[in-house]
Amino acid sequence: MLNIMNNKKRMFCCALMGVVFQAQAEVLVILPESGPMARAAESIKLGIVKAHEASKANIPLKFVNTDQKNISDVLKKNVTKSTNLIIGPLARQEVESLIQTNPKIPVLALNEVASKNFNVLQYSLSKDQDTSALLNVMKKDGVNRIYVIREKGTEAESLTFVNALFKKFPEEVQVVDAVPNLKSKDGLLLLGSNTWLNQFKKLPTKHIYAQAISVEQQKPLPKGLKFCDVPALYLEKWQDVAQVHRENPTTMPYKRLYAFGADAWFIAEQFVLNPAVKDIKFNGRTGQITIIGNQIYRVPQCYEQKRKGLSAL
Structure with a gap:
């Protein structure tokens, strides 16, 4: 009888921890929904959402429109105690502005600038x-x-x-x-x-x-x-990118951004699930990704056109 009660207590604690984790592990995504970068941002968002749907972590997402808004104001209004990580912004000047705020939580910026901050990872299709x-x-x-x-x-x-x-x-x-x-x-x-x-x-x-x-x-x-x-454009293994493209057919530049968004989510998920992680290496949709400290290195896949089609080098 005592074992049964202990098992029930353990199950209750696990369920409670799951509720607490969900409440505390929100990821804030800050991208423009209008303006000149809206189409690129929408493609990135679709990639993030599709990869998030495929994930089993069940981490809540919150999307915020940054068009014509001051990044500092966006953060003040939307970063809460439940925000564990930020994805974005996209424009270079907005990444610079975010770095100047000296964020206290991890940020996965979706562009690269000269300025650096320990809490800001900079990821791009450079x-x-x-x-x-x-x-x-x-x-x-x-x-x-x-x-x-x-x-x-x-x-x-x-x-x-x-x-x-x-x-x-x-x-x-x-x-x-x-x-x-x-x-x-x-x-x-x-x-x-x-x-x-x-x-x-x-x-x-x-x-x-x-x-x-x-x-x-x-x-x-x-x-x-x-x-x-970007290898996801040529390899069938990345079904999430292929599915987004089937549902939202587009040109190659924007299809690359589907892959970019999906890899951005995968990176963010690793840091939310394991905040102590420092080094990550994986074969992603956009190439081989290596994260050392707060630096992200990406190596795309190279190909050669042969008589029977493309061959990976």
């Missing part, structure tokens, strides 16, 4: 990370000179990528207007749309590279082309 991954591919290929051709009128879209290339590539980089005669250790980087890419009549089949913006669903790529991108 072009710098994409460049680093592609440069590693070039290094393995033995490339020591890169020729760059950019589609006219789209230079702004690849500017960050090109700047990172000039900064990180240790050898020679030349911007040209036409495909040169390539030597054995030369590489060709094509920066532009998929339509523009496929207008080239003759391209080498080795040492040719592109940015992920050149990739579109069900559109061809030149044989031998190599690029680095």
Whole structure:
């Protein structure tokens, strides 16, 4: 009889702890619901919600619109004793503003800025990370000179990528207007749309590279082309991202944000469930994610277009 009573007490305590956990473990998501960044924010939100639905942790979510609002005021009004973590904001200037508030609870900011704060993790789909991954591919290929051709009128879209290339590539980089005669250790980087890419009549089949913006669903790529991108767009294992896309069909840039939002939730969940965690490493929807201290490092997956389709490198 005593054992039965003790078991009932234990069951009651466990149930009570579950109620307390739910009450104390709310995650606040601060994203714009209107304005110029609303569409991107909505895609991220859909990714967060889908990954949250698939989770078994049952952590409450609270969404707050940040458009045309002061971040400090948003935090003062919405952060309560039950708020264990904040996801967002998205705009760089808002991340800067949040850091200046010196938050007392963990924050997973969805952009990267120069300012740092111990409680603020900064996570993004950085072009710098994409460049680093592609440069590693070039290094393995033995490339020591890169020729760059950019589609006219789209230079702004690849500017960050090109700047990172000039900064990180240790050898020679030349911007040209036409495909040169390539030597054995030369590489060709094509920066532009998929339509523009496929207008080239003759391209080498080795040492040719592109940015992920050149990739579109069900559109061809030149044989031998190599690029680095979010793996959830190419691997069927990430069914949550695929489901969001089926329910809300969109273009590749916004589909990448579905994956971004889902990985953001996974990261946030780890810190809510285990506040003492310091180091995390996992193969995520947006690439290999490593968290050391309060730094997040992302390595996207790289691919090569072969005769029978894409092959992971």
